[in-house]
Each structure stands twice: as C-alpha cells, then as structure tokens.
Amino acid sequence: MSWGHVKWAHADLRVLIDAPEDAARPGLACHVGIYFRTATWDGRKVQIGGIGGVSTREDCRGRGYATLALNAAIRTLRDHEAVRFAMLFCEPHNEAFYQARGWHAFNGEVYAEQPEGRIHFEAMAPFVFDFTRKPRDGIIDLCGLPW
Numbered sequence: 001m002s003w004g005h006v007k008w009a010h011a012d013l014r015v016l017i018d019a020p021e022d023a024a025r026p027g028l029a030c031h032v033g034i035y036f037r038t039a040t041w042d043g044r045k046v047q048i049g050g051i052g053g054v055s056t057r058e059d060c061r062g063r064g065y066a067t068l069a070l071n072a073a074i075r076t077l078r079d080h081e082a083v084r085f086a087m088l089f090c091e092p093h094n095e096a097f098y099q100a101r102g103w104h105a106f107n108g109e110v111y112a113e114q115p116e117g118r119i120h121f122e123a124m125a126p127f128v129f130d131f132t133r134k135p136r137d138g139i140i141d142l143c144g145l146p147w
C-alpha cells in the first residue's frame, strides 16, 4: 500500500506538546491533529471525529507524549455530543500501538474524496474508537479528504 500521493485534509484543531527543558533542543515534541466530519455510515449521515498526523519527535519518544496527546484529542472529540465515534488511519507497524490504546480495526470499506474524485480508500488501515456507536463493518464514506 502506498500513501505518498494522497491529498490529506487540514486539521480543524491540533494538540501540541512542547519539548521538555532537558531535551537536546527546544520546539515541538509531539503533534496530533483533530478533525470533525459529517460522513455517512451505510448511507446514513453520522458525525465522526478524526485523528491524524500523530507524531512524536524522535528524541522525545517513549515519554508518553503520543498517549497523552491522543487522550486529549479523544476527550476533545467526546466533548462534542454529536460525534458518534473517532477514526484514524495507520500503517501496519503502528496497529499494535493503537490497539493497546483502545482502538479497534474497522473491517468494512472506506471511501474518500481525492482531486480525481471519490475513491475506495485503501492506502492505510482504518481504526475506530467507540463513543456512542461501535462501527466494525459496513461502508463509511468520509465525504471529503481523508486525514
């Protein structure tokens, strides 16, 4: 699977964690993007929360920053009552990281917009975090660019 060519959505909100004072250099240590989207699940409109751009600077990894930022992002999405579940897309080598943090594989199909039109989005594996709905299969149309 390749995702180098994918056109991604811009985050609506971001969780940013600064490097600690004992880091080799100052600046940003960790980033998580937050997205709000009216999508469809099996043809019905549903508000979903997106999480993307999860990244911790190499020299700041293993300190719990990504976990902290993910939790803050999930809390932010959950505060919006209309949001039924959260969704992210990840590469195979990161699936265990998210599964250990309560995310579940979504086994259905995902569609998204790209400049060339609506596509079956298979560039990365979809994972969901349950709020009031627990999607595991069916068809989710992101009704916009992926994140």
Ligand SMILES: CC(C)(COP(=O)(O)OP(=O)(O)OC[C@H]1O[C@@H](n2cnc3c(N)ncnc32)[C@H](O)[C@@H]1OP(=O)(O)O)[C@@H](O)C(=O)NCCC(=O)NCCS
Pocket (backbone or CB within 6 Å): 030, 053, 054, 055, 056, 057, 060, 061, 062, 063, 064, 065, 066, 067, 068, 089, 090, 091, 093, 094, 095, 096, 097
């Ligand atoms: C994955 C990533 C975000 C983790 O950031 P981090 O701030 O180090 O994460 P945390 O400190 O919260 O968690 C670290 C824990 O996750 C584990 N972990 C890290 N990457 C993992 C992976 N790919 N699979 C399973 N576990 C992983 C670590 O072993 C560590 O475990 P421990 O707490 O038992 O020691 C970071 O390694 C990164 O930026 N990687 C490159 C970008 C990337 O792949 N982003 C994800 C896009 S989907």
